[in-house]
Amino acid sequence: MRLAIGLAASLFLLSVTAVAEISGAALDTTPAIPSNPIKNCRITDKPNDVGGALTLEWELVPSISAAGYAGEIAIYRSTAAEGPYELAATLPGNALRYEDSGLKDHVCYYYRLIYIEEGIESAAFEAGSGVAAGQWFHTGRIPILILMLLFSATAVFFIKRARSGYTFKVRPIAGINAVDEAIGRATEMGRPILYVPGLGTAADVATIAAFTILARVARKTAEYNTRVIVPNYDPVVMTVCQEVVREAYSAAGKPDLYDPKDVFYVTQDQFPYTAAVNGIILREKTATNFYMGMFYAESLVLAETGFVAGSIQIAGTDQLVQIPFFVCACDFVLMGEELYAASAYLSKEPQQLGTLKAQDWGKVTIAALIIIGTIFATFGWKSFAAWFNVG
Amino acid sequence: MKREIPLLIVLVFGVFMAFQYFVPHRISSNIYQEFNNWTIIIGIFTMVIGIASLLSVHYSKIRFRKEGWGYSFVTIISLIGMAGLGLFGGMENDLFIHFYRFGLSPVTATMFALLAFFIASAAYRAFRARTVLSTLLLLAAVIVMLGRVPIGEIISGWLPEPLQLSKISEFLLYVPNTAAKRTIYIGVGLGVAAVSLKIILGIERTWLGGDGK
Numbered sequence: 001m002r003l004a005i006g007l008a009a010s011l012f013l014l015s016v017t018a019v020a021e022i023s024g025a026a027l028d029t030t031p032a033i034p035s036n037p038i039k040n041c042r043i044t045d046k047p048n049d050v051g052g053a054l055t056l057e058w059e060l061v062p063s064i065s066a067a068g069y070a071g072e073i074a075i076y077r078s079t080a081a082e083g084p085y086e087l088a089a090t091l092p093g094n095a096l097r098y099e100d101s102g103l104k105d106h107v108c109y110y111y112r113l114i115y116i117e118e119g120i121e122s123a124a125f126e127a128g129s130g131v132a133a134g135q136w137f138h139t140g141r142i143p144i145l146i147l148m149l150l151f152s153a154t155a156v157f158f159i160k161r162a163r164s165g166y167t168f169k170v171r172p173i174a175g176i177n178a179v180d181e182a183i184g185r186a187t188e189m190g191r192p193i194l195y196v197p198g199l200g201t202a203a204d205v206a207t208i209a210a211f212t213i214l215a216r217v218a219r220k221t222a223e224y225n226t227r228v229i230v231p232n233y234d235p236v237v238m239t240v241c242q243e244v245v246r247e248a249y250s251a252a253g254k255p256d257l258y259d260p261k262d263v264f265y266v267t268q269d270q271f272p273y274t275a276a277v278n279g280i281i282l283r284e285k286t287a288t289n290f291y292m293g294m295f296y297a298e299s300l301v302l303a304e305t306g307f308v309a310g311s312i313q314i315a316g317t318d319q320l321v322q323i324p325f326f327v328c329a330c331d332f333v334l335m336g337e338e339l340y341a342a343s344a345y346l347s348k349e350p351q352q353l354g355t356l357k358a359q360d361w362g363k364v365t366i367a368a369l370i371i372i373g374t375i376f377a378t379f380g381w382k383s384f385a386a387w388f389n390v391g
Numbered sequence: 392m393k394r395e396i397p398l399l400i401v402l403v404f405g406v407f408m409a410f411q412y413f414v415p416h417r418i419s420s421n422i423y424q425e426f427n428n429w430t431i432i433i434g435i436f437t438m439v440i441g442i443a444s445l446l447s448v449h450y451s452k453i454r455f456r457k458e459g460w461g462y463s464f465v466t467i468i469s470l471i472g473m474a475g476l477g478l479f480g481g482m483e484n485d486l487f488i489h490f491y492r493f494g495l496s497p498v499t500a501t502m503f504a505l506l507a508f509f510i511a512s513a514a515y516r517a518f519r520a521r522t523v524l525s526t527l528l529l530l531a532a533v534i535v536m537l538g539r540v541p542i543g544e545i546i547s548g549w550l551p552e553p554l555q556l557s558k559i560s561e562f563l564l565y566v567p568n569t570a571a572k573r574t575i576y577i578g579v580g581l582g583v584a585a586v587s588l589k590i591i592l593g594i595e596r597t598w599l600g601g602d603g604k
Contacts, residue, residue: 136414138412351594
């Protein structure tokens with residue numbers, strides 16, 4: 001009986017194994033790689049680049065796509081059609097594009113693409129050849145060039161108009177109007193003025209605007225015999241500030257009042273600089289503090305210290321995130337473009353005011369483009385807005 | 392000539408830099424990189440002037456025993472000490488790293504940490520409802536703050552979706568706030584372009600010192 005059961009069980013196991021093997025053979029879904037799984041490869045020079053790059057784009061046959069891109073694509077490169085070829089890259093099986101960089105300009109490169117799945121390689125696909133070269137004009141930046149030329153032409157037009165005697169009306173900017181008043185207050189109190197040109201470098205336009213305002217402040221302090229202290233974060237900025245203040249004192253007819261030790265370098269570390277400026281505010285008891293230029297996290301620490309010390313504070317920055325902090329802690333704030341308008345506003349020179357007019361027309365143009373783009377996008381024509389996507 | 396030569400240099404390099412942006416070729420980018428390297432080199436030279444200025448100011452304070460001259464003494468000792476350790480012991484010197492890690496870093500972090508207290512005091516002043524505008528500011532701030540934390544969900548979760556604090560907060564941040572920010576960005580962009588043009592054309596000359604005349 002036991003023998004019969006054992007024999008039956010053995011037969012059953014054998015039959016199950018046999019069925020499983022047959023089923024396994026029938027269900028083996030490993031695809032046979034087509035002889036040419038890659039087709040229609042295009043090799044082009046990468047547009048709008050410095051050179052040394054080619055772009056390869058290809059298609060995969062539908063059977064490879066249906067297999068779920070399980071394999072890899074090996075890209076081989078050579079400088080001669082007959083080889084030898086070297087492996088340039090191995091990409092996932094679903095890749096349809098490759099950018100080959102680090103190539104020599106004006107050298108012809110040949111490419112072969114091979115699809116590999118589970119160690120089995122397809123026949124090499126001769127992708128063709130391409131020559132890399134750098135471009136002399138970035139076609140993706142045409143909209144910016146047009147707007148730049150348009151803006152420059154408008155500015156030159158208004159400058160010429162100003163030179164011919166036309167006077168422009170400029171709206172009053174409270175922060176700039178308060179400059180003289182703040183310097184007068186410091187003079188009455190017999191205390192110094194603090195001028196902080198921010199953490200920017202001399203290459204930043206906001207810092208250049210800060211130099212302009214410093215020239216005006218220094219001229220007034222020289223006239224009123226009031227001391228101006230300028231602690232600097234950047235040694236280049238310090239050098240320019242020293243020159244600006246020295247010249248302002250000379251222009252006011254009081255070159256002997258200028259003390260180079262009042263325009264000094266502190267450190268190029270953000271928070272040690274903040275600590276030093278805070279120390280100056282509290283020790284020197286400055287009557288008026290100017291914060292003009294580029295500011296970061298230290299803006300509120302400086303402005304709050306000045307507020308606690310009871311100083312009149314005028315700030316100006318183009319750093320959007322810092323504007324609310326200055327608004328909270330300062331008496332007057334020049335927001336964004338007002339900082340740049342300050343030089344034109346302070347000088348009252350017609351030529352400078354002409355550029356302000358060009359800025360206004362620039363804003364009108366941008367507003368019009370935004371409205372046109374919105375209308376077009378609402379009706380589904382997005383190519384207008386896409387034209388402004390610069391590379 | 393003292394004014395003309397710098398103005399000519401600015402004109403040539405300003406025009407080059409403006410048009411370099413439209414020329415992606417390697418030659419153009421290499422020249423641009425070379426100019427940037429020169430800016431760094433000039434910056435290093437001016438660092439010597441900066442240190443000389445720092446030493447001069449603090450030496451003067453010590454010499455004439457001005458108020459707080461003790462701090463000046465600490466500054467000079469720290470400057471010379473750290474520079475000496477770095478120059479003779481190298482950047483990997485244990486003592487140099489020790490002073491940096493346990494001296495300068497905690498002090499810097501402390502200054503940064505003070506920001507939290509300054510934000511609290513500034514926010515208190517900004518959010519006092521004295522006028523209609525400051526009341527609106529307070530209201531918007533309360534909605535945004537509550538809308539960004541779980542308690543906002545608890546308070547307003549039962550309301551229809553558009554009236555929930557999180558949704559109103561999102562609307563305030565992404566619609567009126569973004570619109571205002573972009574307006575400032577556009578103004579800043581045009582301002583930068585105008586100032587750059589004025590400098591290139593020699594209309595704005597204050598950077599030359601004084602009134603630039």
